[in-house]
Amino acid sequence: MKIQRIAFLAVALAMAGALMVPSPVLAGPTYDKVMADKVVRAGIMTDSIPGAFYNENKEWVGFDVDMAEEIARRIGAKLERVSVTNKTRIAFVQQGRIDMSVANMTHKRERDKSIDFSITYFFDGQKMLAKKGKYTKLSEFVGKKIATMQGTTSEINVKNLLKDLGDPDYEKNVISFQKESECFQALRMGRVEAWSTDSTILLGYAAQAPGEFELVGDFFSDEPYGIGLPEDDSKWRDTINFTIQDMWADGTYMKIYNKWYGPDTKYFFPMTEKIEMWP
Template sequence: MRINRSIRVGIGALAVAAIASACGGGEERSASESAASGQLTVGIKFDQPGLGLRNPDGTFSGFDVEVAKYVGEKLGVAPENITFREAPSAQRETLIQNGEVDYVVATYSITDARKEKVDFAGPYFIAGQSLLVRSDSTDITGPESLNNGKKLCSVTGSTPAQNVKDTYAQDVQLQEFDTYSACVEALRNGTVDALTTDDIILAGYAAQYPGELEVVGESFTEEQYGIGLARGDDETRTKINDAIEEMIADGSWANAFEETVGPSGFPLPEPPTVDRY
């Protein structure tokens, strides 16, 4: 029997759709549904000491990692059943929208532009933008001192470098890399003059290279770190907000911070108030 060509095309399209569905891509998903199956996939940074770091032995450490695990347990998933996936700054919304992760805990500042693409729980931490320079640098003391063609590095998909150019130093030269660790190497070898991002991130790199890199000046923005998840997943957002509040109330938040970020010398701040927008 001959099959009409349009029918063959339709069957082929269904087959492709089925394969895509089986691979887990293409649609935002409810983290609560994933948790009910006993498994979660969480996006974190792999290259931020004290926050989200993939260690040489394949384990993960950092404050964001501890927050992700605490939230996972409150959703009913044991830490050993959480798969961590790298979530570079420029890919965080895409990972959520494609259903490749259930939520993202990756120094993810809550902004109005991002809320058009994903939802946020939190904040679970409030940071401030600052600058990292080589320790032998004497002429960079804050964002205003980056004028006169200084080379400033940050990460594609993040906002700090552009914020400096728009607000403080119009003739700064922006250099963007895929990861902060690449910016750190560029700073160490003299390719750039400074790295800008949030103070808590920079403190981890300064602690990684003591005597070589240091954070300078006062922080000059307020960055509210949220947990990103699929838009419209109100059930999970409520559960995650509850988990953040519990983590703060039972002392786990402060303990996690002291164990992960504390060794860098960054002081324990006041915990944030969860914004249930």
């Protein structure tokens, strides 16, 4: 009988513990919440050079980090950085775990079903990164193995590209990894002939091994980056959009841009577009 009683007590305790769930977070308009707490929680990547990464001193830096910091500063809130991945960046916005996702995320209509986006704050396109001097045009990649990241638009784009170029095994030839660094490693050891994703990410990694890799061919997709925002929360979305436009208007945007993608950097990527401005 002793065992019975111990078991009963233990299970009762466990059940009581399960019931004592933490009090729910107040779900409300994000703007009011941010203004009340004076804290804005931003989802930022850790593996995308030079978008957001750890530098040699193990500091979390990059274009997206600076953008998030500047937005928070202008709103008058403190930035809380939350590390996200390709997998988590949308789920976190949906669940309200972050207020915005500044995580080199392409604005896609499929994604717009789940979350909202700010105006485009960065213009990128998809390319292939391959060993220097081996390839000259995209059609040469038919039948070759290509690395990409699971859960990204790049994955869908590169499969469609190979399919259009006439590769019957396009499903098999695209190998999807979990992280950018893993794709780069697969390219380095020759498991794949190319790695395909947004060109700035490719440039960032190619700069890690100067002279070994090069971008091949033209852009085969447009990748307009938007800041991921909670669905149906227009006051917060306006705030973010106006802040980005203000940054563009007073030159802060280009200052940050040139710090990471300017001609003096390892990741030179000329600015060819203009951020959408509303008079």
